[in-house]
Amino acid sequence: MTRRKRxxxxxxxxxxxxxxxxxxxxxxxxxxxxxxxxxAWNGNAFSNGATGTINWVTAxxxxxxPKAVWVEVHLxxxxxxxxxxxxxxxxxxxxxxxxxxxxxxxxxxxNLDNHQRLIPVADNGTSYYSVVASGVNTMDVWIxxxxxxx
Numbered sequence: 001m002t003r004r005k006r007x008x009x010x011x012x013x014x015x016x017x018x019x020x021x022x023x024x025x026x027x028x029x030x031x032x033x034x035x036x037x038x039x040a041w042n043g044n045a046f047s048n049g050a051t052g053t054i055n056w057v058t059a060x061x062x063x064x065x066p067k068a069v070w071v072e073v074h075l076x077x078x079x080x081x082x083x084x085x086x087x088x089x090x091x092x093x094x095x096x097x098x099x100x101x102x103x104x105x106x107x108x109x110x111n112l113d114n115h116q117r118l119i120p121v122a123d124n125g126t127s128y129y130s131v132v133a134s135g136v137n138t139m140d141v142w143i144x145x146x147x148x149x150x
Contacts (some may be wrong), residue, residue: 004060011042036060036144037060037145038060038143039140040045040059044140045137046133047107047135047137048138050129051129051130051131053126053128054127054143057125058144065123066125066149067149068118068119069118069149070121070145071144074114075140076084076111076140077110077134077138078110078135079109079140080108080134081107081108081109082134083134084105087129087132087141088131089120089129090127099120100119102115102117102119116146
């Protein structure tokens with residue numbers, strides 16, 4: 001049986017267009033894919049009920065306002081084996097559903113849980129977050145930006 005080569009390149013063009021919209025994190029341009037980090041999201045402790053916004057350009061130093069960010073999130077809670085503890089992200093405060101949730105529930109207390117998620121970003125370059133933790137300053141969160149959508 002011989003295979004015929006497709007004459008159209010529509011699928012290839014769609015893929016090229018899709019991937020050209022992503023920028024892989026590499027701060028110094030040496031192609032070793034340095035993730036973007038932030039002092040505000042480098043193991044800082046959060047309390048139950050904490051909410052706020054992340055400005056991806058200001059906090060992480062991204063060179064442009066993204067439409068979405070692909071992140072690696074590490075988190076732990078002091079009493080994670082006892083409940084449903086997590087950090088949730090969404091593009092806007094008014095959005096009724098979380099777009100990305102990272103959980104550390106039912107893990108051994110203070111064990112790191114790791115996630116990679118695509119987080120949507122509002123037009124102003126921010127995302128909203130909310131924390132459900134076991135108490136005051138019990139959840140530690142690290143975020144590293146791996147890539148973003150232009």
